[in-house]
Amino acid sequence: MKDVAERAGVSESAVSFALNGRPGVSEATRERVRSVAEELGWRPSTAARALSGEGAATVGLVLARPARTLGVEPFFLQLVSGVQQVLAERQLGLLFQVVEDVAAECAMYEHWWAEHRVDGVLLVDPRAEDPRPDVLASLGLPGVVVGGTEARRGLSSVWVDDAGAMASVVEYLHALGHQRITHVAGLSELAHTQRRMASLRSETERLGLPHVRSLTTDYSDAEGAAVTRRLLDEPDPPTAVVYDNDVLAAAGVAAAAERRLPVPARLSLVSWEDSVLCRMVHPWLTALARDPLALGRVAAEELTRLLDGAPARTAGVPVPRLVVRESTAPPPGGGRDGDA
Amino acid sequence: MKDVAERAGVSESAVSFALNGRPGVSEATRERVRSVAEELGWRPSTAARALSGEGAATVGLVLARPARTLGVEPFFLQLVSGVQQVLAERQLGLLFQVVEDVAAECAMYEHWWAEHRVDGVLLVDPRAEDPRPDVLASLGLPGVVVGGTEARRGLSSVWVDDAGAMASVVEYLHALGHQRITHVAGLSELAHTQRRMASLRSETERLGLPHVRSLTTDYSDAEGAAVTRRLLDEPDPPTAVVYDNDVLAAAGVAAAAERRLPVPARLSLVSWEDSVLCRMVHPWLTALARDPLALGRVAAEELTRLLDGAPARTAGVPVPRLVVRESTAPPPGGGRDGDA
DNA sequence: TCACCGGTTGACATCGATGTCAGCCGCGGC
DNA sequence: GCCGCGGCTGACATCGATGTCAACCGGTGA
Incomplete structure (x- = not known):
């Protein structure tokens, strides 16, 4: 700082004033100080500033x-x-x-x-x-x-x-004709997980969909695959699954492929999070895109x-905006009344 | 700091000495100071320490x-x-x-x-x-x-x-019988990309494999897929592809699936980087696992x-260790002499 | 009894900035 | 010629630690 003051031909106080945009120095001096500091590559030590109350x-x-x-x-x-x-x-x-x-x-x-x-x-x-x-x-x-x-x-x-986004997903799936929807959620402790679960419940009640539930996971591909397999082995498996993140969803696609269950003909999948992952699996995943x-x-x-x-x-x-890709379609039996 | 000194019944110098593990205070005092500081939740201000030369x-x-x-x-x-x-x-x-x-x-x-x-x-x-x-x-x-x-x-x-790892991959593919190997590399400016490319060249020369090359990409799934498609459309496509990261490799799997080219029967794929991605595509990717x-x-x-x-x-x-999974096998025509 | 020793004190400088304040200079207006 | 004012100086305090140093205290050995 001394150097800067010297090179600019002013006092240290002036330098401090100039660089912190405080009154008491002319615009010309301010500019000169600024350029000298730039030229010398000088920047105030954060430690010293922090010590004098600047944060x-x-x-x-x-x-x-x-x-x-x-x-x-x-x-x-x-x-x-x-x-x-x-x-x-x-x-x-x-x-x-x-x-x-x-x-x-x-x-x-x-x-x-x-x-x-x-x-x-x-x-x-x-x-x-x-x-x-x-x-x-x-x-x-x-x-x-x-x-x-x-x-x-x-x-x-x-x-x-999250609630609005969940509502839009449910509405979309309902419009396609899905009745049995499962939500593969993330960690139950997280606030947004609970919000999504709550929104799912209220939306499906509003629409009169009975076969709906949320299952929590740890977000890992392992649990995503395991839960999906379990779902598909049920006597009355869901026709649509909404996953709380891209990893779960991609694992879900893999699990469906294992069971040779065609997606989306027999099962529709939605990912809550759009990322490259969603375009790296087949079929490409319909996803909620946020930024x-x-x-x-x-x-x-x-x-x-x-x-x-x-x-x-x-x-x-x-x-978040719902980006419709290849993994969603009307449920088997064709649309609105098929499954009822 | 004053507070700590007071509560411990010693001087500020003693506190400084005690907490910085310097001689001049008894072990008893040191411990007492430590516990008082702990109790008060006191920690020295980083700004002040930094200012007095501590970094x-x-x-x-x-x-x-x-x-x-x-x-x-x-x-x-x-x-x-x-x-x-x-x-x-x-x-x-x-x-x-x-x-x-x-x-x-x-x-x-x-x-x-x-x-x-x-x-x-x-x-x-x-x-x-x-x-x-x-x-x-x-x-x-x-x-x-x-x-x-x-x-x-x-x-x-x-x-x-990287050179050793590349050598192990090439050796493995060569042992399976592959002759036409392509390396889908990452950014050409990166040092490790160049090392891998150089190692690929020298290894394949040593083994007498002529149909070998490296193609650089930007690591994106888009380029991974594009390069793979281009490769598969060639009159004499490679029988094995080594990708420089997991994203490229997963995109490669997707591209092969698009072309309905069975992996690994017609094409073997290796990912340089093991991650969940490698177990989220089908078939599971053989990968170089580092930690x-x-x-x-x-x-x-x-x-x-x-x-x-x-x-x-x-x-x-x-x-890195080569983890063999499902995406690698002998080339079509069966092994060592098949393609020659 | 005195010198010595480890443990400890208290006062002061230091780090590099900011904040404050009295005071200086030169210029314009009355 | 003097006041006032904007622009600026220079000296000093401040932040919260560390580093240094002379001095002190109580106990031990000579």
């Missing part, structure tokens, strides 16, 4: 999943990528941490807070009985819940309309808002 | 890929997860950044260095003509090249034996070594 210029993101179930879905990295697009503009860094469970995640927040390491965090995979928002609130650490609903002091949410990149961007924007002192709120992202 | 307690990782091609392979998150297992022990944070290209990555390193934001970095996807090691060297920022070879002041590498988690661990260990002042070196990880 750490970093946001945190903890992913609580056992290592082995990690990284199958493209979803997560896409989300992070969207987050970064926004953070980059503000010169904010992303501190990323993978831990085993939610307890470790809470501990992480406490550590980060105690060390003043992050200014705020992004919270993913919100759960039904989730201790994390309370931890953040009690620490006073700003956060944004991705896929959450609540908004309280220092805690915003980005709301994803993880955009979700990440919105979440990051909400967080920067909070850091700027804006009040907490709940933002929304567009409802 | 930022953070390592950086930049991923230079366009957002849309991101996150298809499980490989990357597994790697990160392995990295974290080691970093966690040392209370090191991981600053993670996604950028568009290598130039942006170099700029990132310069920024981080200027801001004293990281103590070292992990460099992934090394390239043939790679400017990044030079940038790191000129900055004096310690780094570990994952999948690299060089070791110079402040730059270690974790060596992955990204272990790779991440080794890389992180090398980096902590460097940070501790150890000299740069090249570490190795085990050669």
